[in-house]
Amino acid sequence: MSCEDEYESLPPTATVWVHLAAGAVAGVAEHCVMFPLDSVKTRLQSLCPCPETACKTPVHGVASIIKREGWLRPLRGVNAIAAGSMPAHALYFSVYEKTKQVLTGNTVGHGNTLAYGVSGIVATMCHDLVMNPAEVVKQRMQMMYSPYGSSVECARCIYKVEGVSAFYRSYSTQLIMNVPFQAVHFMGYEFWQHFLNPEHKYDPTSHLISGGMAGGLAAAVTTPLDCVKTVLNTQQTPEIQCRSVLLKATSSYRGITEAVVSIYNHRGMAGFTAGIQARVLYQVPATALSWSVYEFFKFLLSSKGDAVALV
Template sequence: MTDDHDYEALAPTHKIWVHMAAGGLAGLAEHCVMFPLDSVKTRMQSLCPCPEVKCPTPVHGVTSMMRREGWMRPFRGVNAVAAGAIPAHALYFTVYEKAKGFLTGHTFGHNNTLAYGAAGVLATVVHDLVMNPAEVVKQRMQMAYSPYGGSLECIRCIYKREGIVAFYRSYTTQLLMNIPFQAVHFMTYEFVQQIRNPEHKYDPATHLIAGGLGGGVASAVTTPLDCIKTVLNTQQTPEIQDKRMLLKATSTYKGIFDAIVSIYKVRGVRGFFSGIQARVLFQMPGTALSWSVYELFKFILSDQQK
């Protein structure tokens, strides 16, 4: 081992369990730490009216939720997303690292930018297959008039009323959103890495900055697709005002076209950018933390292999 701990140069020797362990921890950190902002974003994007839509900033939205519904309300559904994020991100980072190594021949540089994007796309397909059901449960738990007492009850009710298809109704939209999101995310991350850290050593500051910029840029450009995904996942209409109506509701939006028409009819073009501030504020620190945790544990675990 060199004194520089040039762990990126040793990437081909990393075992799969290293990427999976580091990736699982990174996913847990990314989704759980900034979860309250994600709850606000979900409410702002849903077509069901709620007080958070009128809040001037996402922070005001979190405060509004806590004041009206209790201190822990912004974290409702976090157990569902945590259960999905650990295996989903374990596979996500593993597929990305292996695909990146295969496509680039384990070399680094700006000439590999498209390869980084392609590796990100492959990782996204696997990640979303695992994560989509957790996203459905999480977003239904986050809603203002959510009738569910817990995540397991939510799963049972969704399955009973709408069937297994409900957990994957937004999968196509999720892929349409996450493929460009992750392509931009990974390309931006690796681009900044190459500028600030061309030797690809372990550098906490670079991982933090590159991760934050990658997540921020990608989240901003894919917000319209995220709005569509939220409408499909929550299945809430503008007429829903209480829990009784939600308990009777089944599938309202059958697919992407239904969601697009409904968003435009209710909110116009601006509706496709609802929650963009909360989404960027959630994603930037979330992806910065995710990459920092991932690179840290990859660095620690790679040392233990030697």
């Protein structure tokens, strides 16, 4: 059997740890490399006023944050998302591969597009259970007037004052957003792989292009829901006393409907596309890198496993 055949037959022959390891590395690569753009996106989508709204491009937004708040400010919260993305993406890719195997019978082809989408949805539901708390901490840290000294302090304060429910306040929105996002993402990836890599072998260029195109499309389509999620994640109760720091927040939203109404009242329909440029610019290289890293480590680890088995 050729190396390409071994790679394509990975799901039934490789152990789960291959997908876990490859997914964990891919998750860190996806979320951390383009993190400064994500910080700009969070500020643009929150209802708190910030100077970044006057910036022409997301890159100018990053420069604005650095100029006013220092070089490290655009990276605040990156450790929280890195810690959350490793187990979340390990579970994410593992569930995707195994679900895809069950639904397709380990066959490849254009006719399996729906199966790829369903696999992505199942993987997303598992992923978000782990990732949502990390997203809440990350976005609280990214805010302009965030008073927290570290992600650990932020998580502790949220739990102490608002309870565990605060970490999952946006979970339903996250799912509503991520289900179509990942369905479009995975179907798009497999669709472009069908044309760019019809033999379904390890091909870095096709993985990079397919991942970027799929991620960019999915990001653009789901930006309105991402705006709602950001508003829910960045809200805080009117007065929160934590480590002698008094936080004064605006409104408190109990669910999706209230967040939607508030966004519309503050910014109109344009409020639901806030940060779309930053979100797409973040997702294109992030998902391209994520798929590239995942496919590389999947290929590398499976090849090593086969070599050990032969010995």
